Structures are given as structure tokens and as C-alpha cells.
Amino acid sequence: MNKQELLDIIKTKITTKIQNFENLIAETRASSNDTKSSMGDKYETGREMLQQEINNLQRQLNESLSQLAVIQKISAEPSDKVQTGALVKTDKGLFYITVSVGEIISDNQKIMTVSAESPLVKAMSGKKSAEGFVINNIHQKIVDIW
Structure with missing residues (x-):
């Protein structure tokens, strides 16, 4: 990515x-x-x-x-944990933690842009690859972080 x-x-x-x-x-x-x-x-x-x-x-x-x-x-440098500027792939989707401007498409992949203040980001903040988190009673696992 x-x-x-x-x-x-x-x-x-x-x-x-x-x-x-x-x-x-x-x-x-x-x-x-x-x-x-x-x-x-x-x-x-x-x-x-x-x-x-x-x-x-x-x-x-x-x-x-x-x-x-x-x-x-925001820096384009790689991240090893969920934080502002990280591109996070979970088993439910791909999220770019920047500002919320909706969905963007790159390399034929849908990427949701989300604000660092969003409940989703707060739930996964600081986590690393292979860790899980729960939001709205839905368990998600972090697959990869860029």
C-alpha cells in the first residue's frame, strides 16, 4: 500500500x-x-x-x-501499531486513520478514512498486528498495519 x-x-x-x-x-x-x-x-x-x-x-x-x-x-512512514497515519487491515475491512472523508479507492481496494476521534479508532488504538478488539459487540482482528 x-x-x-x-x-x-x-x-x-x-x-x-x-x-x-x-x-x-x-x-x-x-x-x-x-x-x-x-x-x-x-x-x-x-x-x-x-x-x-x-x-x-x-x-x-x-x-x-x-x-x-x-x-x-500526517506522515506516510510505516507504522507498527494503530495510531494516526496508520493504514490498518482488519478481518472486516481496510481503514486509514487520518481525517474522515469517506471511502477512497486505491489499487481496486476500498479504504475507509476514519478520524482518530472515531469510536472504531479508539477501540483499536495502540494495538499491533494479530491483536483483536471489540466494538459494538463485534470482534475484529488486526491482520496488518502499514
Whole structure:
């Protein structure tokens, strides 16, 4: 498994999300400036709804920027135990402990990206290859760690 390639895929996904949020914020601000009405309260309500939408998009943008900052600190060096930056294969799946951006596919394998704060990672944190752990009453065994 090429962890650097996986990190690059994740960085690309996050960067694309950031660009999309920035574009949406700019478009929403532009439409906010275009909103003109002589209806008084209706005008103010519309502007407030647009401002709430901008705030929501800004929050999501900040979250994505935080994810990018985390991913830039993660090393592609091999790991011998479950920790941030480890690629872990269990008998139930393949997990990359970075930031949660969903499923990525590399070398025709599905890899779930999971945050170090997730219950799954907390259950297997610090474990080594061939060790087991239980989450939601399901026993899993660590097959390999990269």
C-alpha cells in the first residue's frame, strides 16, 4: 500500500471541497447584494436567510481547512501499531486513520478514512498486528498495519 498516494487522494478531495465552499460563499454573497425589495420585512428576512446560509457554508469551510491542516501533518512512514497515519487491515475491512472523508479507492481496494476521534479508532488504538478488539459487540482482528 502506498500511503503517500492515499494522502494525496485525501488532500485532493479536501482541496476540492474547500474550493467548492469558497465558490458557494462568493455566489451567495453576490446574490445577497442583488436582493432588493421595497417590501421591508420580507427583504430583511431574505437577507437574514442568506446570511445564515453564508455562516453555515463558512463553518463547513473552516472544518475542511482544519482537516487539510491535520492531513498535512500526517506522515506516510510505516507504522507498527494503530495510531494516526496508520493504514490498518482488519478481518472486516481496510481503514486509514487520518481525517474522515469517506471511502477512497486505491489499487481496486476500498479504504475507509476514519478520524482518530472515531469510536472504531479508539477501540483499536495502540494495538499491533494479530491483536483483536471489540466494538459494538463485534470482534475484529488486526491482520496488518502499514
